[in-house]
Amino acid sequence: MALLGLSTLTHKQDVDAMIRDTLDKVLVLRFGRATDPVCMQLDETLGKSSRELSKFASIALVDVDAQEIQVYLHYFDITLIPATVFFFNSQHMKMDSGTPDHTKWIGAFHSKQDFIDVVETIYKGAMRGKLIVNCPLPADRVPKFELLYKDI
Numbered sequence: 001m002a003l004l005g006l007s008t009l010t011h012k013q014d015v016d017a018m019i020r021d022t023l024d025k026v027l028v029l030r031f032g033r034a035t036d037p038v039c040m041q042l043d044e045t046l047g048k049s050s051r052e053l054s055k056f057a058s059i060a061l062v063d064v065d066a067q068e069i070q071v072y073l074h075y076f077d078i079t080l081i082p083a084t085v086f087f088f089n090s091q092h093m094k095m096d097s098g099t100p101d102h103t104k105w106i107g108a109f110h111s112k113q114d115f116i117d118v119v120e121t122i123y124k125g126a127m128r129g130k131l132i133v134n135c136p137l138p139a140d141r142v143p144k145f146e147l148l149y150k151d152i
Contacts, residue, residue, distance in 0.1 A: 006047055006059055008034070010066035018060055019087055026057040026093070026123045031064050031073065031104075032082035039082045042108040049112050049119075056123045080106050086119075088126035095122065097135035097142045107143035114141055 009015050009029075019027060030046060032039035046059050053059070062069055064081055072078070076085055084105040086093040094102040095118065109115040117136045125133035135142060 005050055006043070006061050008061045008063055010063045010069065012068040012071060015062060015069065015072060018058070019090055022058050022087065023089055024056075025088070026053075026119050026126065027087040028057055028059040028119065029062050029085045029087070030059070030082055031062045031069075031076070031078050031085065033064060034061070036081060038108050042082045042084070045109050045112050045115050049115050053116060053119055057119045076104060077101075078104065082107065086122050088122065091126075091131060093122050093126060094132040095135050096132060097137070098139050099142060099144070102132060105143075110137075110141045 009018065015029070018029070028046065030039070030042060032042070034040070034043070043061060046061075050057075050059050062072065064073060064078065076083070085103070086095070086105075092103070095105070096102050097105070099106070105118070109118070114137055121133050121136045
């Protein structure tokens, strides 16, 4: 199934293969539901950006309701959706956006250009060997949320 030209992954082996086989590009994985309003807003942004970013990024949607995907939800501690996770050459890329969690982007981006700026920053940082980059967006365009730690 493809939404706005983006593939939807529902099997662990498909996500594994995408992470392993996407080389010299940023891999953007959006974890969420196609029926969630915020996910739909983000998916539209991702779809509209995919052609512009095609030389240095690949984008895929990951269905959080798929049983085989649950291992990734636990691994990346995805409790809020949409959550966007970035990779480069199989390496998990992190971004300091002034939030408590540097491992993923929570929520939608304000604009297509915000998303493009983030992906470009991650790509440039990865090309310099960095595993964490600073968010290029102003603080007022970064979604705010509180982390709730389970079992503490």
